[in-house]
Amino acid sequence: MKDPAKVVNDVLSSLLSVLGEKPAALHEPCFAGNEWSYIKECLDSNFVSSVGNFVNRFENDLAAYTGARYAVAVVNGTAALHVALNLAKVQAQDEVLLPALTFVATANAVSYCGAVPHFVDSEFGTLGIDVPRLRDYLTTITELHDGVCVNKQTGRVIRALLPMHTFGHLGDIDGLLALANDFKLALIEDAAEALGSTYCGRHAGTFGQSGTLSFNGNKTITTGGGGAILTNDPELASKAKHITTTAKLPHAWEYRHDQIAYNYRMPNLNAALGCAQLEQLDGFLASKRALHKAYAQAFEDVSGVELFVEPPGGKSNYWLQALVLQPKWASSRDVILAATNSLGLMTRPVWTLMQDMPHFACCPRMELSGALALSERIINIPSSAGLLREAL
Numbered sequence: 001m002k003d004p005a006k007v008v009n010d011v012l013s014s015l016l017s018v019l020g021e022k023p024a025a026l027h028e029p030c031f032a033g034n035e036w037s038y039i040k041e042c043l044d045s046n047f048v049s050s051v052g053n054f055v056n057r058f059e060n061d062l063a064a065y066t067g068a069r070y071a072v073a074v075v076n077g078t079a080a081l082h083v084a085l086n087l088a089k090v091q092a093q094d095e096v097l098l099p100a101l102t103f104v105a106t107a108n109a110v111s112y113c114g115a116v117p118h119f120v121d122s123e124f125g126t127l128g129i130d131v132p133r134l135r136d137y138l139t140t141i142t143e144l145h146d147g148v149c150v151n152k153q154t155g156r157v158i159r160a161l162l163p164m165h166t167f168g169h170l171g172d173i174d175g176l177l178a179l180a181n182d183f184k185l186a187l188i189e190d191a192a193e194a195l196g197s198t199y200c201g202r203h204a205g206t207f208g209q210s211g212t213l214s215f216n217g218n219k220t221i222t223t224g225g226g227g228a229i230l231t232n233d234p235e236l237a238s239k240a241k242h243i244t245t246t247a248k249l250p251h252a253w254e255y256r257h258d259q260i261a262y263n264y265r266m267p268n269l270n271a272a273l274g275c276a277q278l279e280q281l282d283g284f285l286a287s288k289r290a291l292h293k294a295y296a297q298a299f300e301d302v303s304g305v306e307l308f309v310e311p312p313g314g315k316s317n318y319w320l321q322a323l324v325l326q327p328k329w330a331s332s333r334d335v336i337l338a339a340t341n342s343l344g345l346m347t348r349p350v351w352t353l354m355q356d357m358p359h360f361a362c363c364p365r366m367e368l369s370g371a372l373a374l375s376e377r378i379i380n381i382p383s384s385a386g387l388l389r390e391a392l
């Protein structure tokens with residue numbers, strides 16, 4: 001039996017062997033392209049706000065990159081989720097299924113619609129929704145009424161299924177599509193972490209009726225703050241554009257709006273940054289993959305922890321690299337976090353599970369043993385694209 005101090009030391013020395021003796025952030029942006037020149041173009045043209053060429057160009061570039069027919073750029077990933085749920089007609093008192101193991105934005109967006117988050121379990125193979133267990137659960141607790149899925153326990157309609165691609169890894173997409181189809185749920189992907197990830201060659205966020213991206217400062221590419229809705233449906237795309245621009249009717253000078261809507265459109269300044277970042281995305285992905293390879297070698301002989309590897313069938317962006325501790329070393333997690341952070345190596349536990357926050361404690365949920373085990377055993381380690389830049 002190995003002693004816990006050895007696990008901590010092994011993790012530390014493996015990290016140091018890859019990163020060297022300098023501080024490393026968990027994920028920081030890299031501005032090595034046309035950022036300055038595009039931003040200057042915005043300032044010189046006076047188009048800094050939500051009208052401007054870069055917003056349209058960023059949307060076109062995103063659609064081309066992801067293969068989605070349409071991309072609609074918005075102020076952040078949370079707003080993108082809010083809009084996507086709106087487009088799926090999620091209403092007050094509906095329920096939306098989402099993993100308990102996610103960033104809080106996923107659950108917040110459901111709440112913005114007046115709907116109730118309903119938390120489901122995750123599994124170790126993909127870090128995503130445990131589809132077989134969710135299917136059993138839904139079979140037990142729901143019934144279809146006129147083509148609508150009703151939760152027999154709460155009497156509420158379950159309107160949508162909102163999986164999240166944890167750290168950029170795509171889960172059981174085929175299983176999720178079948179589940180959405182069988183239980184008549186709108187499938188919306190929270191692909192905030194998954195720009196550049198594919199499954200069977202198809203880009204994250206393009207499998208359901210819509211998908212959402214985030215370009216926050218810690219994501220794979222950044223616009224400062226930003227997000228986007230991806231969809232192949234022309235009607236949904238035009239609705240998304242309409243409700244994110246105050247539902248203003250086109251007119252040369254009149255201010256007429258045909259519904260209550262949002263001021264969610266991405267400003268041109270942010271989109272300028274996005275255009276420059278998108279040009280570098282393939283390079284970022286290559287260097288993140290190289291970092292993964294370096295970590296894989298460094299951790300190969302360390303027993304007690306595993307570096308999480310992309311699930312079969314998919315190609316991940318490796319947004320955040322993750323170590324998964326063996327069950328018997330779960331109690332060493334906090335010691336490892338303390339030891340690494342005290343050396344300036346930024347490591348983090350995964351998010352607090354949604355039902356453990358007071359404002360979501362009363363939400364319905366299935367049994368969450370997978371999410372709980374994962375939350376006790378995951379450690380994210382420095383993952384920036386720039387970390388191995390010198391090596392490339």
Ligand SMILES: *Cc1c(COP(=O)(O)O)cnc(C)c1O
Pocket residue numbers: 076077078079102103105106164190192193214215216226227
């Ligand atoms: C980053 C993120 C979002 C959106 O975050 P914003 O900061 O609003 O852009 C949503 N869901 C998940 C899982 C995320 O990681």
